[in-house]
Amino acid sequence: GDSVTQMEGPVTLSEEAFLTINCTYTATGYPSLFWYVQYPGEGLQLLLKATKADDKGSNKGFEATYRKETTSFHLEKGSVQVSDSAVYFCAQGGSEKLVFGKGTKLTVNP
Amino acid sequence: GAGVSQSPSNKVTEKGKDVELRCDPISGHTALYWYRQSLGQGLEFLIYFQGNSAPDKSGLPSDRFSAERTGGSVSTLTIQRTQQEDSAVYLCASSPNAGRSGGQPQHFGDGTRLSIL
Numbered sequence: 038g039d040s041v042t043q044m045e046g047p048v049t050l051s052e053e054a055f056l057t058i059n060c061t062y063t064a065t066g067y068p069s070l071f072w073y074v075q076y077p078g079e080g081l082q083l084l085l086k087a088t089k090a091d092d093k094g095s096n097k098g099f100e101a102t103y104r105k106e107t108t109s110f111h112l113e114k115g116s117v118q119v120s121d122s123a124v125y126f127c128a129q130g131g132s133e134k135l136v137f138g139k140g141t142k143l144t145v146n147p
Numbered sequence: 148g149a150g151v152s153q154s155p156s157n158k159v160t161e162k163g164k165d166v167e168l169r170c171d172p173i174s175g176h177t178a179l180y181w182y183r184q185s186l187g188q189g190l191e192f193l194i195y196f197q198g199n200s201a202p203d204k205s206g207l208p209s210d211r212f213s214a215e216r217t218g219g220s221v222s223t224l225t226i227q228r229t230q231q232e233d234s235a236v237y238l239c240a241s242s243p244n245a246g247r248s249g250g251q252p253q254h255f256g257d258g259t260r261l262s263i264l
Contacts, residue, residue: 079257083253086252133178133195133202134206135192
């Protein structure tokens with residue numbers, strides 16, 4: 038069945054460090070891909086999305102590129118801030134429901 | 148409000164009791180989804196509605212779980228004879244339409260934190 042695998046955390050970085058969170062998926066067909074973020078005490082928010090191969094989603098300095106050949110959608114940010122501390126979820130939407138990865142907790146220290 | 152609204156935000160109940168969780172989707176959104184978020188299990192799909200019908204109930208973990216949606220709007224998720232393993236955060240989401248139409252994202256509520264004693 039469809040699945041999403043993302044790197045396990047927790048990830049701890051210093052402010053201004055480079056961030057990569059790996060995400061790969063298995064699916065029949067070509068799903069849409071999403072990154073959601075959950076800040077402490079808050080609900081899930083859409084961070085960015087890509088709907089077809091080679092699309093790049095971007096928001097708030099975060100980027101992810103839909104790579105069909107490697108079935109990946111890695112999340113990157115060049116310089117993280119303390120306010121980026123949150124749990125990040127990769128998800129695919131090949132059918133009506135979303136299939137999520139288990140989440141990666143990011144902590145950014147000043 | 149403009150977003151997905153869930154109530155109650157927290158619910159503590161004794162094992163064996165029934166609970167009802169409510170979701171108000173974004174106005175005009177025809178698709179509504181329920182997910183469960185628990186430690187060690189991540190986010191699990193439970194059920195989705197297109198209008199008032201539920202084409203996919205495949206994620207409901209047992210027959211103690213049921214959901215309905217009326218008027219194409221509000222949905223309730225009911226758990227009967229609750230067990231301790233039902234403790235989790237139950238999340239509701241909505242989107243304009245279901246399906247792969249342009250990869251529409253789902254908009255989530257803040258969830259109901261359910262604790263079974």
